[in-house]
Amino acid sequence: MEHVVKVGMCDLKTAKPPQRLLTSGLGSCVGICLYDPVTKTGGMAHIMLPDSAQARGNTNPAKFADTAIPLLIEEMLALGAVKSRLVAKIAGGAQMFDFATNSEVMRVGDRNSKAVAAKLKQEGIPILVNDTGGNFGRTIEFDTVDGKLYIRTLDKGESIR
Amino acid sequence: MADEFLQLSPVQKDILKEVSNIGAGSGATALAHLLRRKITMTVPGVRVLPLEEVATVTGGADHKVVGIFQRVEGPAPCSILFFLSIDSAMHLVDMLLNRALGTTRFIDKLNMSALEEMGNIVSGSFLNALGGFTGLKFVPSVPSVAIDMAGAMLNSVLYHYGQVGDHALIIDTEFAEQDRHLAGNFFLFPDPGSLTKILSALGVSNHGACC
Numbered sequence: 001m002e003h004v005v006k007v008g009m010c011d012l013k014t015a016k017p018p019q020r021l022l023t024s025g026l027g028s029c030v031g032i033c034l035y036d037p038v039t040k041t042g043g044m045a046h047i048m049l050p051d052s053a054q055a056r057g058n059t060n061p062a063k064f065a066d067t068a069i070p071l072l073i074e075e076m077l078a079l080g081a082v083k084s085r086l087v088a089k090i091a092g093g094a095q096m097f098d099f100a101t102n103s104e105v106m107r108v109g110d111r112n113s114k115a116v117a118a119k120l121k122q123e124g125i126p127i128l129v130n131d132t133g134g135n136f137g138r139t140i141e142f143d144t145v146d147g148k149l150y151i152r153t154l155d156k157g158e159s160i161r
Numbered sequence: 162m163a164d165e166f167l168q169l170s171p172v173q174k175d176i177l178k179e180v181s182n183i184g185a186g187s188g189a190t191a192l193a194h195l196l197r198r199k200i201t202m203t204v205p206g207v208r209v210l211p212l213e214e215v216a217t218v219t220g221g222a223d224h225k226v227v228g229i230f231q232r233v234e235g236p237a238p239c240s241i242l243f244f245l246s247i248d249s250a251m252h253l254v255d256m257l258l259n260r261a262l263g264t265t266r267f268i269d270k271l272n273m274s275a276l277e278e279m280g281n282i283v284s285g286s287f288l289n290a291l292g293g294f295t296g297l298k299f300v301p302s303v304p305s306v307a308i309d310m311a312g313a314m315l316n317s318v319l320y321h322y323g324q325v326g327d328h329a330l331i332i333d334t335e336f337a338e339q340d341r342h343l344a345g346n347f348f349l350f351p352d353p354g355s356l357t358k359i360l361s362a363l364g365v366s367n368h369g370a371c372c
Contacts, residue, residue, distance in 0.1 A: 008213040009222075009312075010323065025222025025312020028320060048212070048316065048323045055324050063323055096314050097230045097305035108320050137313025139223055154225055154309055 004141075005044075007031075010063040012045035012072050014079055021142040026092035028109035030065070030116050030132065033089045033142040033149055034072055034125065036081035042144035043076045045069065049108070050115030065115035069123060086125045089149045089161060090116055091140050093132035109133070129161040165356055166209040166330045173365050174207050177332065180363065181205035184290040185334040185347065191286040192336060195279065196256045199339035208331045212319050215329050219244055219346065222312025227268065229280035230314065232302045233288065237355035237362075240318040241284050241301065242348045244311060249343035250276060262342055268308055277304040283336075283347065295362035318350050325353040 005015045007023040015021050021044035023031050034043040045068040049055065052064040061067035077083060093113030113132035120127055131138070131151055141150040149161045169177075185202050193200040208218070216222040227250040229243040245253065251265040254272045257279065258265075265272060281304055288299040307314055322329040330351055337344040351359060360366045 009216070009316075009319070010212055010327070025216060025310040025315070027310070027313030027316030029316045048320055060327055063327075094313065096228075096307050096309060096317050108317070135307070137310035139310065 007044045007046050009046055010048050010060055012043065012062045012068055012075070014041065014043045014072075014075050015144050016041060016079065017145045019144050021144070022140070024139045026138045026140065027094055027096045028092070028112060030090055030092040030109075030112045031138070031140045032069065032072070032116055032120075033140070034076060034086050035089070035142075035144070035147045036076065036085045037087065037147055038082070038085055039080045040144050040147075041076050041079045041081035042142055042147070043072045043081075044142055045072045047112060047116065050111045065112060065119050069116070069119045073123065084124075087147075088120050088125045088127045089129035089131075089142070090120075090127060091129070091131040091138050091149070091151050094134050094136055094138070096135060096137065098135060131159075131161060165353065166326070166328050169207075169209065169330075169356075173360055176363055176365050177207045177359075178205055180291060180294050181207065181332045181334070181349070183294070184287040185336075187286040187290040188283040188334075188347065189336055191282050192279070195282055196253075196338070198256065201337050201339065203335045205332055205334040208333070209328050210331060212322060212327055212329055215315055215319060215331065216312040218331065218333065219311040219315065219348075222310060222315075224311045225309070226311045226314075227276065228307050228309070228311070228314040229276055229304050230307070230317065231280065231284055231304045233284075234300045234302070235298045237295075237297050237299070237358040238352045239299070239355055240321070240350045240352070241280075241287075242314065242318060242350070243280050243283065243345055244348070245276075245343065245345040247308070249345055252338075252342045253279060256338075256343070273306045276306050280304040280306075287347070287349070291359075295359055297358065297362050321350075321352050330356060
């Protein structure tokens, strides 16, 4: 069993102790960590876009906030997690470049964060940590042993949430 | 539409490569004039990659780089990302300001605007050449500079591809100064849909008589 489970862009994975889930280089993308503290089942998704309805002819549900979250929950339940116990920690949704033109491109991070929060609310999952926004990249690691989220940035180092 | 990149024929790839080669040559010449140094460049690569693999081309999602980003509007919108290592960016500022190499120790606001200007000149030359061949107008935005994880910067670009499919088209060239004091990677990402327009303007669309 791999100790560190890597989650790519537009990808989702589940894990059990002593495993950790890792995703690198979150910009406007959002990393979503779900956790059942009793069974210690963890899950992570790395979404790129807010809404699958706006996409044309798409196949990968892990790419969108509205389709990745239900799929991640489903995979965690299959591993023994109980939905009513799930809690969430989210990070990312940054705006890496700032300038006036083409507002849609620039706001995608913010739209991603809001879509993730809305979908989690709809699923009845409380957000314990919301580290979104800003203009910097993040690499996140989620420990299934204690449910701690390690957020690394280039300028501010690591914070444990 | 989603498959437009995957349907690229070898001939279409070669033509894209050739046009990019002329564009990059023009960009390298502009950079050489600006820095008064010899600039070499590699033959551009034209690659179609799954979205999650794009970061590997830039040395990994975590890799710390200086990124100069420009949106290009017009009939065939694109994004441009120019990646430099931190050392290269500092050397570049020294060259631009005519100082001894090693004078610049960190990238501040003033240095950033020097880098933006350099990005403007290289991309402007590249796009002029591309515009000359295709007859299409390419209008670049003011550049924006960030120093951060390569993967995080790529998010802003890849999101366009994500809306229509799971692959990205990358045209990339490495520019380097003769003595390798600086080296950078210039990436052009035509938006989904733009490729068809560029190819048909070049007379090699899938529906055309060619090939």
